[in-house]
Amino acid sequence: MFHRRKRPYNTRNYGHDDKKFKSQYIDIMPDFSPSGLLELESNNKEGIALKHVEPQDAISPDNYMDMLGLEARDRTMYELVIYRKNDKDKGPWKRYDLNGRSCYLVGRELGHSLDTDLDDRTEIVVADIGIPEETSSKQHCVIQFRNVRGILKCYVMDLDSSNGTCLNNVVIPGARYIELRSGDVLTLSEFEEDNDYELIFMNV
Amino acid sequence: MNKIQQINDKELQSGILSPHQSWHNEYKDNAYIYIGNLNRELTEGDILTVFSEYGVPVDVILSRDENTGESQGFAYLKYEDQRSTILAVDNLNGFKIGGRALKIDHTFYRPKRSLQKYYEAVKEELDRDIVSKNNAEKLILAKKDQPN
Numbered sequence: 456m457f458h459r460r461k462r463p464y465n466t467r468n469y470g471h472d473d474k475k476f477k478s479q480y481i482d483i484m485p486d487f488s489p490s491g492l493l494e495l496e497s498n499n500k501e502g503i504a505l506k507h508v509e510p511q512d513a514i515s516p517d518n519y520m521d522m523l524g525l526e527a528r529d530r531t532m533y534e535l536v537i538y539r540k541n542d543k544d545k546g547p548w549k550r551y552d553l554n555g556r557s558c559y560l561v562g563r564e565l566g567h568s569l570d571t572d573l574d575d576r577t578e579i580v581v582a583d584i585g586i587p588e589e590t591s592s593k594q595h596c597v598i599q600f601r602n603v604r605g606i607l608k609c610y611v612m613d614l615d616s617s618n619g620t621c622l623n624n625v626v627i628p629g630a631r632y633i634e635l636r637s638g639d640v641l642t643l644s645e646f647e648e649d650n651d652y653e654l655i656f657m658n659v
Numbered sequence: 660m661n662k663i664q665q666i667n668d669k670e671l672q673s674g675i676l677s678p679h680q681s682w683h684n685e686y687k688d689n690a691y692i693y694i695g696n697l698n699r700e701l702t703e704g705d706i707l708t709v710f711s712e713y714g715v716p717v718d719v720i721l722s723r724d725e726n727t728g729e730s731q732g733f734a735y736l737k738y739e740d741q742r743s744t745i746l747a748v749d750n751l752n753g754f755k756i757g758g759r760a761l762k763i764d765h766t767f768y769r770p771k772r773s774l775q776k777y778y779e780a781v782k783e784e785l786d787r788d789i790v791s792k793n794n795a796e797k798l799i800l801a802k803k804d805q806p807n
Binding site: 456484485486487488489490492496555 | 698700701702703704705707708709719721723725728756758773774776777781782784
């Protein structure tokens with residue numbers, strides 16, 4: 456009777472599953488750190504995660520005055536005046552009215568992106584008050600109005616920016632509320648030579 | 660609207676309010692839930708963050724590719740109290756995370772031998788959330804040993 460010839464050794468693996476000859480498995484381990492997606496989803500603007508979340512007692516000056524029932528001529532007006540150094544005009548570069556909202560984000564607004572990889576160098580601006588300085592961060596600091604035991608107060612908080620924030624020429628600590636008073640001068644860098652713009656908080 | 664919501668609506672129309680008469684009662688012996696349609700960038704930490712809203716998770720298994728370790732988009736989670744599964748299934752179905760709507764259902768989970776180290780790591784991490792009698796004694800002793 457005809458017997459089937461035994462196959463040579465090197466073809467014996469034909470048709471077998473490759474997994475049989477895997478040297479070893481990679482041990483699958485869990486990852487308990489957050490991926491950042493949840494944070495991005497809860498607080499973002501144009502796909503960029505915002506660093507600041509407003510506190511529970513945040514209130515805008517307009518809402519506060521409405522609550523007190525003040526008439527228009529009796530209301531306090533809050534303003535941020537920005538001066539540029541070495542300006543021939545000696546006048547303010549820009550004025551921002553701070554009465555309408557409870558929170559104002561200060562950051563970089565150059566008009567073009569610092570990222571050289573982008574083709575059109577379009578800049579995504581998330582700041583409400585834009586400062587055209589390369590040394591300022593995209594989210595540098597925040598000006599926040601709060602209702603503190605019935606009194607409206609204004610605070611500034613540095614959002615852990617790269618170059619820090621100065622209040623009246625003193626470097627303020629990061630991620631901490633510092634109260635602002637009328638006439639306070641803010642600059643967006645610890646180094647004096649980097650400061651071309653001064654932000655002056657006013658209430659009249 | 661998915662099928663689970665349809666079933667829940669039918670039960671409400673029929674006047675079924677008791678947990679014993681609900682369709683959830685079929686799964687009263689099991690505290691695992693299946694979580695599908697996950698964004699593949701989510702980690703075990705994210706899943707625990709979202710699902711801790713309805714109870715204490717005591718086990719989590721995010722299915723990962725055995726060659727690359729990347730997430731495959733579905734997971735299993737076990738609650739300490741079985742009734743938490745009802746809350747999670749009813750409330751988080753269709754909930755959007757990372758742009759994708761979750762699919763959640765009761766399920767039976769069968770452990771795999773190849774994931775033994777994974778289970779040990781998860782158990783070690785989640786045991787820190789639960790204080791048992793032995794753990795309480797250890798914590799008290801540890802506090803006494805610490806200098807003030």
